[in-house]
Amino acid sequence: MIPQHRWQNYPTSIFSVMSAEANAVGAVNLAQGFPDFNGPEEVIQAAGDAMKKGLNQYAPAIGIKTLREAIQHRYQQSYALKYDSELEVTVLSGATEAIWCAVQAFCGPGDEAIGIAPFYDSYPAACYAGGATLKTVALRPPLWKIDADAIERLVTPKTKMILVNTPHNPTGRVLTRAEMEGIAGVARKHDLIVMSDEVYEEIVFEPSVHIPMASLPGMHERTITISSTSKTFSFTGWKVGYACAPAALTEGMRRVHQFTVFCSATPLQHAMVRAFELGEDYYKQFRADYRQRRDKLLAAIRAAGFDAPAPEGTYFISGGYDRLAPNVNDMKFSLDLVRKNKLATIPLSPFYLPGDPVAKDLRQVRFAFCKTHETLDKAGEILENLSGFTTGNSPRGTL
Numbered sequence: 364m365i366p367q368h369r370w371q372n373y374p375t376s377i378f379s380v381m382s383a384e385a386n387a388v389g390a391v392n393l394a395q396g397f398p399d400f401n402g403p404e405e406v407i408q409a410a411g412d413a414m415k416k417g418l419n420q421y422a423p424a425i426g427i428k429t430l431r432e433a434i435q436h437r438y439q440q441s442y443a444l445k446y447d448s449e450l451e452v453t454v455l456s457g458a459t460e461a462i463w464c465a466v467q468a469f470c471g472p473g474d475e476a477i478g479i480a481p482f483y484d485s486y487p488a489a490c491y492a493g494g495a496t497l498k499t500v501a502l503r504p505p506l507w508k509i510d511a512d513a514i515e516r517l518v519t520p521k522t523k524m525i526l527v528n529t530p531h532n533p534t535g536r537v538l539t540r541a542e543m544e545g546i547a548g549v550a551r552k553h554d555l556i557v558m559s560d561e562v563y564e565e566i567v568f569e570p571s572v573h574i575p576m577a578s579l580p581g582m583h584e585r586t587i588t589i590s591s592t593s594k595t596f597s598f599t600g601w602k603v604g605y606a607c608a609p610a611a612l613t614e615g616m617r618r619v620h621q622f623t624v625f626c627s628a629t630p631l632q633h634a635m636v637r638a639f640e641l642g643e644d645y646y647k648q649f650r651a652d653y654r655q656r657r658d659k660l661l662a663a664i665r666a667a668g669f670d671a672p673a674p675e676g677t678y679f680i681s682g683g684y685d686r687l688a689p690n691v692n693d694m695k696f697s698l699d700l701v702r703k704n705k706l707a708t709i710p711l712s713p714f715y716l717p718g719d720p721v722a723k724d725l726r727q728v729r730f731a732f733c734k735t736h737e738t739l740d741k742a743g744e745i746l747e748n749l750s751g752f753t754t755g756n757s758p759r760g761t762l
């Protein structure tokens with residue numbers, strides 16, 4: 364008999380489910396959060412050059428020195444945050460591996476972590492793998508505001524870590540200074556570690572400003588900041604992420620990292636050194652491009668009858684479909700949208716713990732706008748055909 368008691372607690376990712384649905388009908392895929400365009404050409408060139416130069420064997424487990432130095436420089440330049448590239452900066456295989464290592468290093472059986480739902484779906488899996496219990500504060504639309512008191516109410520003597528994500532997937536919120544201060548206050552008061560997942564730090568729309576958790580008073584020493592080149596340079600398939608944290612926290616993560624993947628892909632690390640040399644014009648253009656894409660998709664979504672606040676950051680829009688299909692749960696709504704209208708989105712309820720009462724009545728789906736204008740225009744056409752649909756019947760079938 365094949366034992367199932369362990370793996371059955373890892374759900375099939377909703378991203379895989381919806382992408383399979385999208386592929387089956389040839390749908391426009393706004394479900395998965397990856398760009399359908401390439402990152403900068405010179406970075407691709409640098410990867411090829413590194414391979415041809417023979418930089419194809421294992422890298423040092425903690426990451427190649429030049430990339431760690433580039434990351435150190437970027438934190439100093441962007442936020443005046445100081446990290447020692449030898450002891451406090453680690454390259455990992457994507458933010459996903461960094462999250463995994465952070466949780467395994469500090470949360471074990473009997474420990475508790477506090478998360479904020481909706482969350483990236485690797486957080487509960489990482490807690491489960493470590494044997495730790497994840498407790499969550501559930502945010503509600505349309506404001507998705509964080510209440511630090513609600514976080515504090517979940518703290519017990521077993522709590523080790525708070526898992527934070529800003530800019531926030533899937534809501535598109537950029538947490539305000541007051542919200543970040545609130546979370547920081549709880550962490551300081553109860554002597555907790557904060558895992559701050561900031562992978563969308565470069566996708567922030569004015570007037571919003573990204574505030575790194577580690578930049579707040581008393582937080583540098585207790586924060587593991589995680590980011591990734593996946594989002595910043597549009598190479599999600601390369602899985603080059605990184606973590607910055609004081610030496611004592613870094614040491615714990617590095618021990619775990621040795622036994623997950625040991626090191627991430629050598630030539631791609633070399634290419635990312637080139638990526639970090641691109642300079643401010645790159646980031647400016649990157650944000651301007653995403654702003655245009657956001658505005659285009661947002662207008663189409665709103666015109667179709669969704670209630671969607673403008674995202675302050677990330678490349679996601681969460682839209683409420685109450686006016687379109689008032690009594691339909693989000694899984695059914697997304698499945699019908701992809702099967703009948705050939706538009707793939709992600710329902711938001713899987714971003715909550717199973718059974719969370721807030722998730723039950725959510726009626727929200729996530730649209731990704733990290734797509735070419737051509738893809739967004741196609742999505743726009745589909746959405747246009749949905750407009751006027753208020754009674755349970757869409758022009759092309761019942762949702």
Ligand SMILES: Cc1ncc(COP(=O)(O)O)c(C=O)c1O
Pocket residue numbers: 396456457458459460483528532560562590591592593599602603604
């Ligand atoms: C909030 C958040 N954290 C982490 C990740 C994973 O990043 P990576 O591709 O570097 O593993 C994602 C990817 O979608 C994300 O949305």
